[in-house]
Amino acid sequence: MKSLLLLAVLAALAAAILCYESHESMESYEISPFLNRRNANIFISPQQRWRAQVQERVRERTKPSHEINREACDDFKLCERYAMMYGYNAAYNRYFRRRRGTK
Numbered sequence: 735m736k737s738l739l740l741l742a743v744l745a746a747l748a749a750a751i752l753c754y755e756s757h758e759s760m761e762s763y764e765i766s767p768f769l770n771r772r773n774a775n776i777f778i779s780p781q782q783r784w785r786a787q788v789q790e791r792v793r794e795r796t797k798p799s800h801e802i803n804r805e806a807c808d809d810f811k812l813c814e815r816y817a818m819m820y821g822y823n824a825a826y827n828r829y830f831r832r833r834r835g836t837k
Contacts, residue, residue, distance in 0.1 A: 806830060 807813040817825035
């Protein structure tokens with residue numbers, strides 16, 4: 735009987751400790767997870783934003799040729815369909831290589 739009473743007291747104590755809601759656990763409810771449009775860009779400084787734009791321009795200039803070919807093929811529906819069956823290299827060669835040679 736004493737062990738049952740001791741077990742009940744320990745269970746109640748454990749429940750009180752585990753279910754206690756401290757002030758720290760309520761801090762996450764104070765800030766909304768959504769930001770308005772004005773405050774959305776405060777995380778990135780203007781210098782970091784400028785650096786990212788410059789890096790994107792450099793990446794656009796130094797694209798590998800196969801990616802440029804694939805983008806050209808994606809804009810043309812017939813080439814894209816042909817690419818689904820035979821691959822982008824074969825499709826690009828069929829629809830765009832001949833045009834360069836005839837000019």
